[in-house]
Amino acid sequence: MATRPPRLTDVARAAGVSTATASMALNGTGGNRIGSETRDRVLAAAAELGYRPNTVARGLRTRRTHMLGFVGDNVATTPFAGQMIRGAHDAAREAGFLLLMVDTTGDPDETGEAIAALQERQIDGILLATMYHQVIDVPAEIKSTPVVLLDSRTADGSVTSVVPDERGGALGVLAELAAAGHRRIGHVTTAEDVEARHIRLTTWREHVTAYGLDADELFAESPEGRTHGGYDAAMRLLRRPERPTAIFCFNDRMAMGVYRAAAELGLSIPGDLSVVSYDDQELIAPELAPGLTSAALPHYEMGSWAAKELLRRLDEPDAEPVQHLMPCPIARRDSVAPA
Amino acid sequence: MATRPPRLTDVARAAGVSTATASMALNGTGGNRIGSETRDRVLAAAAELGYRPNTVARGLRTRRTHMLGFVGDNVATTPFAGQMIRGAHDAAREAGFLLLMVDTTGDPDETGEAIAALQERQIDGILLATMYHQVIDVPAEIKSTPVVLLDSRTADGSVTSVVPDERGGALGVLAELAAAGHRRIGHVTTAEDVEARHIRLTTWREHVTAYGLDADELFAESPEGRTHGGYDAAMRLLRRPERPTAIFCFNDRMAMGVYRAAAELGLSIPGDLSVVSYDDQELIAPELAPGLTSAALPHYEMGSWAAKELLRRLDEPDAEPVQHLMPCPIARRDSVAPA
């Protein structure tokens, strides 16, 4: 027999009280209107019956579903997404919230559709995530639904957001090199027009020009930021007359190419060449030999921060928007040696 | 002014009909009870007002939320999860469903908690995913909620499930080697007690013993299935007097170690040694030089299949459980050459 799950009515009847009393007893609402003896009876009855509130009914009445919408572009196809989702998930769950996920291709119409689908389901707030740090416009559909941007921000700062502190991370790995005595630090990057490229590049450029070096001589880029691009750029860079003693790579994948180039040129890492990078991808940085020192993108922390901030804003809808920069910790491994 | 979103009542009033009529017109229910002229008026009014049904209210009445629960153990921390989620997500979305996600550590109690949390939200069905192919017990909490297992199965086959056809994939990459004339095919694997290890190992063993070879001479394992383990095992295997002409690796990460070992021993791939592997991880297999031939785990397809199957079962609750094996396509790259 598939007996239907017990309703509040059943609990109330079993405890010999009205549903109002049962509701208040279970939720601890209504202040001191419920006698402790009665409360215990209700609680016992609920436990006895295995009562679980129907949150759909509750949501209809309270206008709170305890669900957060998570909209991501290509959530699944990028290796970072997971940590971001998990960070948001954990923070949400801790507060009794669940994540309703929608994956999109990043197309604005589709994103709008996704938001509408979430709103139909009466989610309490939206986490709008991009898989790479970027500047976006917030879709108009959102209107009055609270929203926090994850790994992206608006140009005007009118929406609360969190992005990695790319500059800080770059400074961090550059400091590692500086501490080991490196000055001629090269940079291998992608030509793709992404926010991360610009910040990392600019930070590096400031760093080396501060030593009075010519940045252009230490710079090489490739059309795409993957292994092959890194290999290509490194080959060009390392064959120059005065080759750098260290390289700061745009990301771990390019660093993988740099490792290969160094090997082919008979340069040992870190003996002949120190290498630092960005992203700290778990499938790459620790797996390379020697392990790669890399600035980590704090995806978990950003996800967690965003969810907590969103939850806070559910109760304080009029709080001023905040732009948060999340620090990028340095994962130190063995790819850096004294110059 | 934050005017509240329009309700069905508003649409009905604007169209000059009752909410019953409006509901039927919008949903196309009630057969031919609604005149086409009236229907158009309702549709126009809804469009005009930007009406979006409140699915919480609808769900309360219809007992259908159009949400699927997705429970995964460590969804986020494994690189595979994404494709599985995306497959499920896409299939669900196409049918107008959204995914409510819960991530767990794999602990049974926690999984039970997760399922209860989803059931409170009245999800229509549950996708229970593990991140590695394994045999599990289905938590008792599920009871009458339809469920499909993703990348795991029950011992007794009493629950519908989908897992990769590991045997087929292993046969596939072994066939690649066989076609290139290889017979002395070594196997490098992990000692971890996982389903995948057993199937891949057994399949390989059958394959080489069919040639009359002594499997033990061609076999090496390491405590863990990562790069270093692969390196270690490969070193041992390749130093034996009669070394194999090809190696079938448990997974791409171990293959990465095999590449390194081969390089150190001065063996070129695929010239001196052909290598095939399993998993086809996008961050590894295509990025290695030469590209690694690998059997792909069909995570997207499994996710999609599972969601579709679950949706089908919502309408046919009494369908017989099915155990599905999803084929593992071979990604052919350049790590195989004639013996």
Next chain:
DNA sequence: TCCAATCGGTCAATCGATTAACTAGAACCG
């Protein structure tokens, strides 16, 4: 011509909780 069926809707109950408004009885107070 009269009854039944069809057409095109409307009414009102319902889903399962929450909560504002109300109340019976006890306690208190000057």
Next chain:
DNA sequence: CGGTTCTAGTTAATCGATTGACCGATTGGA
């Protein structure tokens, strides 16, 4: 002792949609 305040509940409205039961006006068939 009469009025006020607590205490510990109950009653009933409500959230926003869906849907079974009805219903008045036509149409059709015998």
